Amino acid sequence: MQQDWIWGLLGGGLIGLGGALLLLGNGRIMGASGILGGLITRVGDRALQLERLVFLAAVIGVPLFMHRIADIPVETTVTRNIPLLVSAGILVGVGTRVANGCTSGHGVCGISRLSLRGITATVLYIGAGALTVAAMRHIFGALS
Secondary structure, eight states: OOOHHHHHHHHHHHHHHHHHHHHHHHSOOOOHHHHHHHHHHTOSOHHHHHHHHHHHHHHHHHHHHHHHHHTOOOOOOOOOOHHHHHHHHHHHHHHHHHTTSOIIIIIIIIHHTTOHHHHHHHHHHHHHHHHHHHIIIIISOOOO
């Protein structure tokens, strides 16, 4: 029996816990794009910048640490088309700026707070993502 779902459940629980702790402890939303954007633009005092650095280090470091201790094979079905991946990354970055948030801010934290703006944004970007994948796969043959 395949048990990969357990890691997804554990990871999702940790994301939710992290979002709750940041909101209850500091009164801030755990929006990864906002945290990264604030780190780049250097908005806020030193303590806030340090908090953002720790968050970013944890987002990168914890999966690497878990991969090491749990010896989980990393498999992906993402395309090997580098220009497509770069374009997708740029579009995601632009989308997070236009939507004033990302999946962690709107999807995880917004929906859990019953924020109409978060729910609306989540429905729109999930729908746009589904349409994009369908178009890329079935119309343009770019994803296999």
